[in-house]
Amino acid sequence: MPEDRPAPEDRTASAGPAARAVSFRGAVKSYGAVRAVAGMDLEIGRGETVALLGRNGAGKSTAISLLLGLTAPDAGAVELFGGPPERAVRAGLVGAMLQEARAVTRVTVRELVGFVAGRYPDPLPLAEVLELAGITELAGRRVDRLSGGQTQRVRFAVALAGNPSLLVLDEPTAALDVEARRAFWESMRAYARGGRTVLFSTHYLEEADDHADRIVVLDRGRIVADGTGERLRHSAGGALVAFDLAGRGTEGLERLPGVRSVEVRGDRARLRTDDSDATVIALAELGAIRGLEVAPPSLDDAFLALTSGGAEHGTAYEGETV
Amino acid sequence: MWDYLHLEVRRTLRDTGFVIGGIAMPVLMYLLFTNIGDADDGSWRTASMVGMAAYGAVGSALNTGGGVAEDRSLGWLRQLRATPMTSRQVVVGRALTGAVTVLPAICAVLLAGGLVNGVRLAAWQWAATALLLWLASVPFTLLGLGNGYGLTAQTTGVANMVCNLGLAVLGGLWFPVSLFPHWLRSVSAYTPTNRVAQLGVAVADGHAPAAGAVIVLTAWLLAFGSYAVLSYRRNAGNI
Numbered sequence: 344m345p346e347d348r349p350a351p352e353d354r355t356a357s358a359g360p361a362a363r364a365v366s367f368r369g370a371v372k373s374y375g376a377v378r379a380v381a382g383m384d385l386e387i388g389r390g391e392t393v394a395l396l397g398r399n400g401a402g403k404s405t406a407i408s409l410l411l412g413l414t415a416p417d418a419g420a421v422e423l424f425g426g427p428p429e430r431a432v433r434a435g436l437v438g439a440m441l442q443e444a445r446a447v448t449r450v451t452v453r454e455l456v457g458f459v460a461g462r463y464p465d466p467l468p469l470a471e472v473l474e475l476a477g478i479t480e481l482a483g484r485r486v487d488r489l490s491g492g493q494t495q496r497v498r499f500a501v502a503l504a505g506n507p508s509l510l511v512l513d514e515p516t517a518a519l520d521v522e523a524r525r526a527f528w529e530s531m532r533a534y535a536r537g538g539r540t541v542l543f544s545t546h547y548l549e550e551a552d553d554h555a556d557r558i559v560v561l562d563r564g565r566i567v568a569d570g571t572g573e574r575l576r577h578s579a580g581g582a583l584v585a586f587d588l589a590g591r592g593t594e595g596l597e598r599l600p601g602v603r604s605v606e607v608r609g610d611r612a613r614l615r616t617d618d619s620d621a622t623v624i625a626l627a628e629l630g631a632i633r634g635l636e637v638a639p640p641s642l643d644d645a646f647l648a649l650t651s652g653g654a655e656h657g658t659a660y661e662g663e664t665v
Numbered sequence: 666m667w668d669y670l671h672l673e674v675r676r677t678l679r680d681t682g683f684v685i686g687g688i689a690m691p692v693l694m695y696l697l698f699t700n701i702g703d704a705d706d707g708s709w710r711t712a713s714m715v716g717m718a719a720y721g722a723v724g725s726a727l728n729t730g731g732g733v734a735e736d737r738s739l740g741w742l743r744q745l746r747a748t749p750m751t752s753r754q755v756v757v758g759r760a761l762t763g764a765v766t767v768l769p770a771i772c773a774v775l776l777a778g779g780l781v782n783g784v785r786l787a788a789w790q791w792a793a794t795a796l797l798l799w800l801a802s803v804p805f806t807l808l809g810l811g812n813g814y815g816l817t818a819q820t821t822g823v824a825n826m827v828c829n830l831g832l833a834v835l836g837g838l839w840f841p842v843s844l845f846p847h848w849l850r851s852v853s854a855y856t857p858t859n860r861v862a863q864l865g866v867a868v869a870d871g872h873a874p875a876a877g878a879v880i881v882l883t884a885w886l887l888a889f890g891s892y893a894v895l896s897y898r899r900n901a902g903n904i
Binding site: 411413414415433434435437438443444445447449458459461462463464501511 | 668669672675676679680735736738739740741743744746747748749750751902
């Protein structure tokens with residue numbers, strides 16, 4: 344299995360051990376009047392698993408095109424392993440699962456994956472690739488006769504066939520059902536464990552939080568946050584403290600320590616707080632602890648606060664505040 | 666690159682449309698056109714054999730461009746750019762795919778001529794005819810690649826069909842040029858298809874190929890080659 348197999352670091356060593364796997368420095372790419380990537384600075388070290396999180400049109404796919412050397416930046420620089428992306432791709436250090444790719448016609452799974460593996464200097468054994476992507480039993484089938492989810496797994500196999508040091512996955516789970524999604528992430532983690540670098544884009548928060556060491560949030564072509572899921576939650580602030588009002592009023596609640604906003608749903612008060620400990624102690628002093636519940640800040644809230652959707656959400660939220 | 670050639674040849678031969686349109690059709694048309702009406706014209710059987718083999722080769726050569734357009738629309742060419750393969754390997758691999766996939770049509774029509782229609786040629790004439798038709802298909806592969814890199818999948822299909830039928834009819838691959846009005850005959854002399862047929866017929870008759878045919882075909886080779894290069898350069902960044 345791949346975790347027993349070290350990543351081919353020797354092939355990247357020529358770039359110098361200090362060289363990052365991925366480096367964006369002030370990268371800009373526009374399509375007409377649209378700045379798809381509007382000045383991006385990003386460093387990804389070797390062995391990291393990074394999620395590129397953003398809504399549709401945030402610039403994720405353009406960033407990935409720049410990264411793979413499929414598109415040249417209008418300004419700034421993009422490097423892989425200390426050199427131009429084309430050089431790393433040519434050297435077989437990179438495997439990619441592209442978003443817009445559809446099923447290759449009139450070719451079997453085995454032929455396709457075997458062909459791509461054969462382009463790389465140090466590919467994984469074919470059986471291992473098929474196993475890892477969960478398509479062993481589809482090996483003899485024609486790729487253009489598979490279901491959407493099966494095709495997606497074949498594309499994953501194509502990406503990792505060459506045993507690349509850097510695996511780039513553009514929205515890898517878009518067409519997968521829940522079970523296939525779980526299996527996919529297991530395989531991805533198994534692959535990443537060998538010391539490889541993985542960069543995947545997604546617009547699912549849970550995926551980014553569950554499967555990446557680090558989340559880079561993109562909005563309108565810019566990086567608006569970069570850190571662990573935990574850090575993102577806290578940067579947006581606001582744990583939730585909820586309790587039953589049991590008939591008492593809400594006056595004064597917004598002046599309790601840490602509280603930023605107060606919302607009432609039915610008989611329950613929901614306090615958004617920067618300091619849940621202080622808020623809970625103050626509530627206890629008031630005796631307002633029936634059905635007390637403390638929830639950590641949600642990543643959804645953090646995401647909305649960080650990206651352009653945050654403004655709309657904030658307005659709606661204010662409206663509900665009592 | 667040989668692996669790529671192997672893969673693409675297999676994909677082409679699995680294409681039912683290619684097998685029917687590019688191989689079976691020229692054979693059927695040849696047998697039909699030479700066996701209806703006055704069926705005893707031996708020279709027409711030979712000339713039509715060369716014409717239909719050329720027609721099949723032109724169709725197969727253009728089909729290479731259809732494959733390129735299809736692979737662009739599927740994102741397969743883009744996926745290849747994310748592998749260690751160079752763009753040059755991909756383009757050359759495609760051109761060689763065209764060179765291989767024209768062979769079935771040429772061989773099938775020549776076989777139908779020899780086995781069904783009783784065309785009798787010396788061994789070297791069979792070989793030389795096949796070889797000349799094969800070499801003369803190169804400009805059409807380049808025309809197809811130009812279409813495939815320059816146009817969308819749908820328009821490539823239409824453009825290839827128009828080129829194929831237009832050049833075949835105008836070049837006299839379907840009907841003898843002698844049936845054309847005089848002005849059309851002079852136009853026909855400048856088409857690459859007419860000159861391909863001329864080469865083949867000359868060899869089948871035991872003559873050396875005319876210099877005019879070689880000159881006209883070379884001109885088309887350069888023209889279609891430039892078209893392929895230009896259309897590749899213009900669109901390579903978007904693949």
